[in-house]
Amino acid sequence: MRELPEVFRGSAAVAAGLVTPGRLRGKDFRRLLPDVHARADVPADLRLRSLAASVWAGPGAVLCGYSAAELLGRSCAPRGAPAEVIGTGSGVRSRPGVRVRRDRLHPGEIDRIGGVRITSRMRTAFDLARWLEPTEGVVAVDALARGEFAPDLLLNFAARYRGLRGVRRVADVLSWADARSGSPPETRLRLILVRADLPRPVPQFAVLDDERRRAVWLDLAYPAHRLGVEYDGGDHFATPERARADAARQTRLAAAGWRVLRYTADDMRRTPHRIVDEVRGALRRDAHHRELSITPGP
Structure with missing residues (x-):
């Protein structure tokens, strides 16, 4: 079995004496296509x-x-x-x-x-x-x-x-298209936003953490509004170490003045309109706060 390639023609393997017809039909191998086989454990x-x-x-x-x-x-x-x-x-x-x-x-x-x-x-x-x-x-x-x-x-x-x-x-x-996209789910999330006539977010945006001298990367970002939008693949709490790292990351982003909205594949599939509404609302609220902050007093 070690001499067989990962995928092989059964007839050629039998002719070369690498495997018997009976063993080829047994539990050790899987037939993928006519006369094409692979090991059953792959x-x-x-x-x-x-x-x-x-x-x-x-x-x-x-x-x-x-x-x-x-x-x-x-x-x-x-x-x-x-x-x-x-x-x-x-x-x-x-x-x-x-x-x-x-x-x-x-x-x-x-x-x-x-x-x-x-x-x-x-x-x-x-x-x-x-x-x-x-x-x-x-x-x-x-x-x-x-x-x-x-x-x-x-x-x-x-x-x-x-x-x-x-x-x-x-x-x-x-x-x-945008070659900066970090993954297929991130592309799908970005398309939900831009096809709803929201501004185009920046994929894979680096938020600099001066204290730690490192960057925190956001899947999608509206830098002028300090708003991040991220795909949550469900593995953030897979281990205690990952959960602690994720919590520390969120804390650093909040300390830098960033708000982050996170969405799952189920959110994108079932309620894309909610994603659009929440991101649009966050952008509008930030714009409104900015206007108030620069409006001169009486």
Whole structure:
């Protein structure tokens, strides 16, 4: 078993004497796709299923879309998303768990990770921007662009591939994208705000703590109003140490004059209007207080 790759063709492994047919069908292995197997103790997440799709589709295939993003370390796919691959063989067709796409690729738009062919970071962002509905397209572009490239550079791909399906969506996605976003949930939270005509917050804003000579980073911030808006992933109180660190962080922000509003995934899904109302109200109250503070007395 140690000589087998992470994902492999069962017929090739049997022919090489690495495993017997009986053991391949047993509890030690999992069949992911026809003649494509992996060890049963490895989670069948999108990464593993994408590797399986690459093996199944053959040597000319290129992982793309959410699969390429996964291998690039920029996970942004919803749960249960299929593996995605650009296939070249006529017999390679979409099936449950694998979406096969037919598309044009320039050789410079293909990278390799661990011997697996994938679309480049920028080509992956371009494809997801045109394939996905607007919100998820922005989420994907933010994730792939973060610390790597300016999203507007994707307009070069839109000009090069004017005839590709969905290319007209790219400009709209880029109008909302921001490579400073720290995570997909933070992008979704930002979009709730800006699409409600609230001012654009600054992603990943550093509040300097002069006393400790360090920065406290906010997911989203309105610096002029000293208002932070954060995504609460539910892990803030996972351990006593994390809870204490989070409490100290909140204390430092409050001491610096910042108010922080925090929202969960459930808040964003169920009551986005409440988020908008609360942030808008906080901005208005701060603006009102500022006006009062500069109004000359009688």
